[in-house]
Amino acid sequence: MDQKEHRSYKKFALRGMIVLAVIIALCILFSGTIRTLTTPKVRYAPVKMGKFESTTELTGKVVFPETNEIALDIPEGLSLTVTRVAVSPGDKVKKGAKLMTTVVTDGEKTLATLQEEYNSAQEKLESWDRKNGSIRLSRGELQWKEAWENAREAEKKEREARLAVMAELDIGSGDAMPETLPEKAGKEAKAAWKTWETEKESLEKARSTLKSLDKFAISEETWSTLQQRDETEQKLKETESQIMQILLLQKQAETITAPYAGYVVSLGAEKGGIITGDAPVITLTAEGKKPVIRTDISDIKQKVSKGTTITIPTDSWGRAETKVVDTGLSENGHPYADAEINDDVTWALGNVSKILDEEIKLKLTTKAQDNTCLVPSAAIRGSGNERYVYTGEQETSALAGSRITVQKVSVTVLAENAGTVSIAEDLVRSKVLYMEDRAITEGGAVMLYEE
C-alpha cells in the first residue's frame, strides 16, 4: 500500500467522521421536530365505571290512570237532557268550574201530570172522608189492626230469612227445610239460620198477639173501606215525593260544576244528549291525580323505574324533559311506563286536550342496574363480534426511553348508544386511545396532544 493510497484512506476516514458527526448533530437537533411531525397524536379517552345510560325511541299516548265518574241521583223514570257543554276531554278544570248545564227531560210536562194525580188523590181522600167520616174504630179494633199489620210484616221478614237460609244451604224451592242446622254449615249459613230462628219467633209472637185480639177483629166491609183510604193516602204521599224529587233534580242539574280540581276524562253526553239512571254525567281524573303519557316498554332490556328520564323531541320547541312516575303491567301483560305531563311537556306539545288522541314520540333514557366500564364510542373499533380498543402502554426503559406504544385489546360490547359504549372488560386503569389525527396501528408509537 503506497503513501498516496494511505492518504486517500485517511481522507475518506476523515470525511466519514465529519459526515457521521454532522448526521448525529442534525439528528439531535431535528429529530424532535421530525418525531412530532411523523408520530400520530392521540388523546386518552375518558373511561369510567358507571351505569350505562341508553336512549330508546318510543311512542306513547295520554291516559288517565285513575278516574272518578260524576253522577247525579236521577230517580227512575226521569232523565236529564244536556243543554250546554262547557268543557271537552283533556281540559283542566278548577274546583267549582262549570262543566255543563242540563234540564230534566220533559220536566214541566211530568210535573203537570203529577200535579194532576196529586190533586185527584186529594179529592178522592176528601170524598172518602165525607162519606165514611163516621167510621170510628174502638181501642181494641185499633189494637187488632196494628197486630194484623205487625203479623204481615213478621211473615214477610220470616220469609226473607228462610230464603236466605235456603240459599246458604243450597236447598231447592221444592225441598223441605231441615229441622236442625247441618253440622257442615258455614259461618254465613249459621248466621242466616240464627236470623231465621229469631224471625220465626217474632212471627209466632205476632200471630199469638193477633189471635189474642181476635174478639176485636174488624168486619170485612169496614176493613176494605179503611184499606181504600190507606191506599189513597199512600198514593198522595208518593206523588208528593215525586214532585219534590223533580223539583230538586231540576235545581241540581241546572249547572253541573266540578267537585274538585282535575282533568276532564269524558262527557256523559254531548249537547242534546240524554242521561238516565245512574249513568255519569262527566268523568274526571281522581282527586289529585294527573293524566300521564303511557308507553309500552316491552322491548327495553334495562330497568325502567320511577325517575327514569324521558325526553320528548318537538320540531318547534326543541325538546321537553320529564320523568317516569309509575310503571306497571297492562291488561295484556305488557309492561308500561307512565311519564308525567309537566309544564315542560305542556309547553312543548300543548294542553292535554290537544294531544289526547295523538301518538307522542318519546325518548326514554334508561340506566343499567350494574356498573360497567363506559368508553366513548369513538374509542371502540371494529364491527360485529370483533370489537377492540387501542390502549397506550407507556414504555420506559433505559434503552428505549419513554414512549407510548399502541396495544390492541379485544372488548365485549354489552350495550351502546350514540356516544358511549358499555363493555364487559375493566379498562379504567388502561389508557384507551382515541381522537387520533391519523391512522394508528398496533405496536406503533403515538404521542399525546399537547393541551
Add this chain to the structure above:
Amino acid sequence: MRHRRKSGRWLARGFLALLAILMLLPMVQTFLFSFSSIPEMKAYMKTQGNRDPEAWMDPHLSPHMISLGQYEQILIKDHTILQYFINSAMYAGAILLGQTLIIPALAFGLSKFRFRGREVLFFLIVMLMLLPFQVTMVPNVLTLRFLGLLNTVWAVILPMLFAPFYIFLLRQYMVALPDELLEAASMDGAGPFRSFLRIVLPVCRPALGAAAALSFAESWNLVEQPLTYLSARPELMPLSTVFNQLAKENTGFEFAGAGLYILPALLVYLFFQEDILSGIQLTEMK
C-alpha cells in the same frame, strides 16, 4: 516441484480467505441486519435460544425487506441510543485528549531523562500494565469515592489518562530514538520541552498514531469501568455497556445500534491504519 508449490499457495490462500470470511461475517451480518425492519428483527431475535432441536435451521443471512426503520428509530424516533453514543464519543475524546497531554511527556521523561528511581517507576508501570482491571478495580473505587468522583464522568476519564500500556509503547519507541538527535537540538539551543515538541513528537508520529488508535478502541469499548464507577448514573453510561440489555429487551434495533457503534471505530482504524502498523513495527514490541 513448482506445481506442488503453486497448489500449496492456493490452498493457503483458500484457507486464509475462509478465515477472513469467518472473521468478517459477524460485522457484515451486523450491517446487513441493521437494514431489517424492527418487527422482522424482533421476530428473529425471539427465535434465538428457542430453536426446536428436531427442526432444520432456517438460516437468516439478510433482511427479507430492506428497511431504514432501525436507523430511523435510533436516530430520529428515540434519542436514547444516540445519547449513549454521544457519551461514548465524549469519553473517548476526553481520554484521548488527556492521554495526548500526559502520556508522550511521561514516556519522554522515562526514556530520555536519567533520574533516581526511573527504572523502579518503569517497573511499576509495567507491573500495572500486567495487572487485570479486576485487581485494580477496588482500590480505584475507594480512591474515587474518597475524591468524591464516583458516579461522575471523571471516574471513567481520570484513571484512563495514565494508561500504562501506551506509556510503555511510547517509551519503547522513544528509547530507540538516537540521543544524538536530541543533543544536536540542544546544541542548536533547544531546551528539553522544545526538543520534545519539535523533534520527539514529529519523529514519534507513527507510534503516537498507533497509540491513539488503540487508545480510541479501548476507550470506545469501555464496559467494566463505567459499569463499576457509574452504577448510580445509568444516563452517563457509554454505548458499549448497553448492548446486552438491548438484546435482552428485544428492542428490534440492536443491529442498527451495533452498526452505529462500529462505524467510528472503523473510521478511526482507517485513519490510523498506517500509523498502527508502522508504529508497532518500529517499537521494540515487534
